[in-house]
Amino acid sequence: MILSPTLTTFITLLFGVITFVLTMFLPALLELKKPRDAGPRIITENSPTCKMWNQLSISIADMEENVLKQAFTSEITNVLSVLPNLET
Amino acid sequence: MIAELLEVFFVFLTFFMVAYLVRHYIFTLTILKHANKRGKAHNINGLSYQPRVSILIPARNEERVIGRLLQRITELTYPKNKMQVIVINDASTDKTGEIAERYKREHDYIQVIHRKTSEGGRGKSSALNTGLQNAKGEIVLCFDADYYPQRNIVERLAAEFVDPEVGAVQGRVIVLNEPQNLVTRLVALERIGGYCVDQHAREILGLITQFGGTVGGFRRSLLESLGGWDETILAEDTDLTFRVYLAGYKVRYVNDAECYEEAVESWGEYWKQRYRWAKGHMQCAFKHSLKVATSKRLEFKKKIDGLLLLNVYFMPIFVVLSWVMGAVLSFSKPQWFNLFWASIPISLYSFVGNFAPFFEVGIGTYLDGRTRAQWLIPLLIFPFLYNIPICMKALTDLLTSKILGKNDNHWEKTNHSGNGNSYIMNQNNL
Numbered sequence A: 001m002i003l004s005p006t007l008t009t010f011i012t013l014l015f016g017v018i019t020f021v022l023t024m025f026l027p028a029l030l031e032l033k034k035p036r037d038a039g040p041r042i043i044t045e046n047s048p049t050c051k052m053w054n055q056l057s058i059s060i061a062d063m064e065e066n067v068l069k070q071a072f073t074s075e076i077t078n079v080l081s082v083l084p085n086l087e088t
Numbered sequence B: 001m002i003a004e005l006l007e008v009f010f011v012f013l014t015f016f017m018v019a020y021l022v023r024h025y026i027f028t029l030t031i032l033k034h035a036n037k038r039g040k041a042h043n044i045n046g047l048s049y050q051p052r053v054s055i056l057i058p059a060r061n062e063e064r065v066i067g068r069l070l071q072r073i074t075e076l077t078y079p080k081n082k083m084q085v086i087v088i089n090d091a092s093t094d095k096t097g098e099i100a101e102r103y104k105r106e107h108d109y110i111q112v113i114h115r116k117t118s119e120g121g122r123g124k125s126s127a128l129n130t131g132l133q134n135a136k137g138e139i140v141l142c143f144d145a146d147y148y149p150q151r152n153i154v155e156r157l158a159a160e161f162v163d164p165e166v167g168a169v170q171g172r173v174i175v176l177n178e179p180q181n182l183v184t185r186l187v188a189l190e191r192i193g194g195y196c197v198d199q200h201a202r203e204i205l206g207l208i209t210q211f212g213g214t215v216g217g218f219r220r221s222l223l224e225s226l227g228g229w230d231e232t233i234l235a236e237d238t239d240l241t242f243r244v245y246l247a248g249y250k251v252r253y254v255n256d257a258e259c260y261e262e263a264v265e266s267w268g269e270y271w272k273q274r275y276r277w278a279k280g281h282m283q284c285a286f287k288h289s290l291k292v293a294t295s296k297r298l299e300f301k302k303k304i305d306g307l308l309l310l311n312v313y314f315m316p317i318f319v320v321l322s323w324v325m326g327a328v329l330s331f332s333k334p335q336w337f338n339l340f341w342a343s344i345p346i347s348l349y350s351f352v353g354n355f356a357p358f359f360e361v362g363i364g365t366y367l368d369g370r371t372r373a374q375w376l377i378p379l380l381i382f383p384f385l386y387n388i389p390i391c392m393k394a395l396t397d398l399l400t401s402k403i404l405g406k407n408d409n410h411w412e413k414t415n416h417s418g419n420g421n422s423y424i425m426n427q428n429n430l
Helices: A005-034 A048-084 B002-033 B035-041 B066-074 B098-107 B124-134 B153-162 B182-205 B220-223 B237-245 B267-294 B300-310 B313-332 B334-351 B358-367 B371-404 B420-428
Strands: B054-060 B083-090 B110-115 B139-142 B166-175 B218-220 B249-259
Touching: A005 B002, A005 B371, A048 B098, B002 B035, B002 B182, B002 B300, B002 B313, B002 B358, B054 B124, B054 B153, B066 B083, B066 B098, B066 B420, B083 B098, B083 B124, B098 B110, B110 B124, B124 B220, B124 B237, B139 B153, B139 B220, B153 B166, B153 B218, B153 B249, B166 B182, B166 B237, B182 B249, B182 B267, B182 B358, B182 B371, B218 B220, B237 B249, B237 B267, B237 B300, B267 B300, B267 B313, B267 B371, B313 B371, B358 B371
Parallel strands: B054 B083, B054 B139, B083 B110, B166 B249
Antiparallel strands: B139 B218, B166 B218
16 A cells, blocks of 8 residues: 555654654653652752861951950050059 | 734744843853853952841741751851841741740740731731841841751851942752652752853843842841832842842842752642742833833843843743744745744743753753753753743733732742651761
8 A cells, every 4th residue: 555645744744753752751751760860969068168168267257356356455455554553 | 914013023022032042042151161160159358257147037837847947047157146037927827936936945046026817928028027127137138938058158148248239149049859759850950040050140240140039138228228028029039139239239149158948849839839920020020121221220231131031921921922923924924934933943942941941951950960860851841831821820910900900919828848858867867
């Protein structure tokens, strides 16, 4: 039996569409059936960059506090040094 | 005459689709170009900047997740004497209030505001405004009850405010319950494209970076001068984003300030959430488009990006319109036939993946090292198609309420199952 040109076109088109859809969705179906993805992403708080950032942040904050304390103490000392000694 | 009008409109719609496509290509190429510089994004200037921060947590019937967040808040590395945490128990009928009270008793920096049934349940904006009235910090950060931030997130976000031009900041959202089912997996892909590529590229290019409503915050003085959250807008985050830009400030996106969220787990919940986003976004488009276009404070590139961002939820409707009009034109004018077929791949190419096209999602997953997740990208066709009726209904309802003069912008709360807890426990055991 010889197929009519219209039917041949239709069958080719149908075959093409089915192949396209299968090719498109097969990997997705495989991944859904047996997931191998490592998700969800682990948030970066334990990454080396993050730890470094934290340490740097803390050390700068501490440093600033120390500098402020030192500046304050030296200021007080300067004031006290010029005051008359009340005990004598 | 009608056919000519249709032709003009068809060309207009196709132009818009191509504009969005080009925009997303620019975003993706920008991220690829900056892929090797990702580690240099830390704000060194803000390292020692530790202002007093108020964290607002609006919660309505969140007993399944609120404890997890409050426990995490107690584990944050930010100095507790510079932190004020305000839980706004929005007339919950479950144990949300009790759980929050328990944490309040144990930690003096945690406060709980209980809203009565008569004043509660009017949406997140209303609850946040109540929190804002009690906030004392220079910076106000917001977290939804189902979120779970990284321990140093406050430092990361607050550091950006060392720049006086920064009015708001936004961190990255990561889906926690991703392996749950197909819906959560697809939402996770959308989030990767939306944050890792879209938002990050906008930050690099100096465009309109969007405040996403949570995992971010504002300079309190600015927020108060803007009048807080607008309770009549369903997308209060987009609304504030544009109000911040129009006031002459910037919103900054910090890609490595990461926070987990629980994604919706069913197509029904997906509809509810996206319907609210679509309707709210459209409200913002009506409210801000003209202001953005005529603003003297915004650069030209920000105006273009702002207008595209504001009108993004109209695009699924434009896509359908272009298909229908293309079909009509192809019957009435056979020479249009090819153009009609051309519009389909353009629209699909631009929009598969719900506003973050597949190539953006692909690059996002690649940069996250999630190459296997890329296998699911073709399935983004389903949320793409699902968003068409969602956006159409949102627009119809919005126009109906505008014509009838009714304000039926009821806040549909997203329900959280607490299923993310098991993933947190798994990660803590790693």
